[in-house]
Amino acid sequence: MKIAVVGTGYVGLVTGTCFAETGNEVICVDIDADKVARMRNGEVPIYEPDLDVLFERNQRQGRLQFTTNLQEAVDHAEIIFLALPTPPGEDGSADLKYILGVAKELGGMISHYTVVVDKSTVPVGTGERVHAALAEKLDESLFDVVSNPEFLREGVAVDDFLKPDRVVIGTNSDRAQEIMHRLYEPFVRSGNPIIFMDVRSAEMTKYAANSYLATRISFMNEIANLCEIAGADVDAVRRGMGSDSRIGKRFLFPGVGYGGSCFPKDVQALAHTAGQHDYDFRILTSVMAVNDRQRLRIADKLEAYFGDDLKGKTIALWGLAFKPNTDDIREAPALYTIDRLLGAGAQVRAFDPEAMDNVKAIYGDKITFCEDQYEALEGADALAIVTEWSVFRTPNFDRMKSSLNHPVIFDGRNLYDLRRMVEAGFYYDSIGRQVVGE
Known part of the structure; x- marks a missing residue:
């Protein structure tokens, strides 16, 4: 054709x-x-x-x-x-x-x-x-x-x-x-x-699908935040929920919020459509509010750890794209983290396998772009993981520990096993799980 x-x-x-x-x-x-x-x-x-x-x-x-x-x-x-x-x-x-x-x-x-x-x-x-x-x-x-x-x-x-x-x-x-x-x-x-x-139903289907997936993400992020306070483990909760055939396993991983070209824009557009029809779509309003807070979760944790004083601190950032296997940085949580860190006077050393050129076009020399993930750690006071690229999943922990000024990791994607981090001697703060190495 x-x-x-x-x-x-x-x-x-x-x-x-x-x-x-x-x-x-x-x-x-x-x-x-x-x-x-x-x-x-x-x-x-x-x-x-x-x-x-x-x-x-x-x-x-x-x-x-x-x-x-x-x-x-x-x-x-x-x-x-x-x-x-x-x-x-x-x-x-x-x-x-x-x-x-x-x-x-x-x-x-x-x-x-x-x-x-x-x-x-x-x-x-x-x-x-x-x-x-x-x-x-x-x-x-x-x-x-x-x-x-x-x-x-x-x-x-x-x-x-x-x-x-x-x-x-x-x-x-x-x-x-x-x-x-x-x-x-x-x-x-x-x-x-x-x-x-019909045409209108097809148009609605796309917005409904993406908004529902965004809702699942925000719901699990709220569960994760509650788990941290209540002393539960969100990974165990996620497995227990996902085994229910009515719920399923997908889109139940907590993190630092959704980004990209679709979810943020589509949730906003569906909420706007509801407003045009005088319908108060309260779930979507909550989904957007939760996501706005969640994408700053790592920055919040960093400020809490350093006593709200990040001036002069150097933070290593692993991951810039909104998700792995893309160079897309639209609405990427990493950008919100960078803005918060720079605004607090911190220095940022960043690595991403594909998205660095796109981020460089925004920040120029305001942050340091590194050749690999280990170079980003050199002289840093803490590591923040924002995107779950596969290359970050099984790193050399000994090399990480020797490169960082302090063995401190804030993991926005829950990549590592808690017991393994204790054994490796890290302070490790993730999403919806207990902090270890305190």
Whole structure:
């Protein structure tokens, strides 16, 4: 099938590359000429495991192309995916100017029947607004608007796309439904469902799913905080809860809050949608408030340990990305930790396997970026672990202890066994578990 993907951000690039991998002819469009030139030269602009292999193969074999010319892509395509940014406004609403702007342009370009797909995460009712924007200049017989929300997890997005748990498609058109079913059929050969519904329900499904997952995270963070006060162990509680088939094991790990491009924005947008309908979605308000507090949990612990006086202290920071296996730092808890530490007069020595260039663009020389995790420890008064990269899971504890000024670790991801930390001689403060080595 002939596909155009408008926007080559995280969702657009993964979508275009994976569709090309199943034999489709894909043209990706972006207004950034420099970015398009780099992609044409084989450079993948984001870090995502396995994406580079598919990108190179499909570009080399001619199924994946890049252009700044929207008309070229429109003339080629029978399906156009809109994978454009929907940044949150000050009130939490999703900004649709990019999507609606492109939709108006498409209305003056489409000359044959085309399915226009909202791949971006958009509020309920966006499909109707995109339809109206297209219909300003285009006969309604020449297009259908479909909602096809993405459920990609950064770090495993390629696998998620090629082997989805489910595909959600919102449309009221039999013609569009048949085309979308044909497009996605190769991805669900193992029997996972393609779920068809109306457009508004598909739009709501994405927000509901992400907001529920964010709720689980915030709930477990509250349980963890209570465990610390009550003397319980959140790891034991998590295992006891997760063994209940009604609850399940996933998204029950406590930490320093959620971040990234989806959860913070989508929870805010769903709360804003509720407000537009005069509905007080109190759970979501609490979820956001809990997360705002939790992403400063490590900074709180550091200040408590050093007596609220971090001036002149040096803190080693392991992890900058909002989660492992990505270079994405959007709403990353590490950034909030850095801001708090710098504001308190501390110095920060940081390491992350992939995200340092992105953080360097924000902080410049305000913090020290290190070649590896052990260099970050040199001369530091404490270590703070914020992202659970695999390389941090089984470190050389003797080397850590000799590099740090004091054997002090604040672990926001509960990477280490408490007994092992006692044996290694560390002061170790994690999330929802007893402090050891006091």
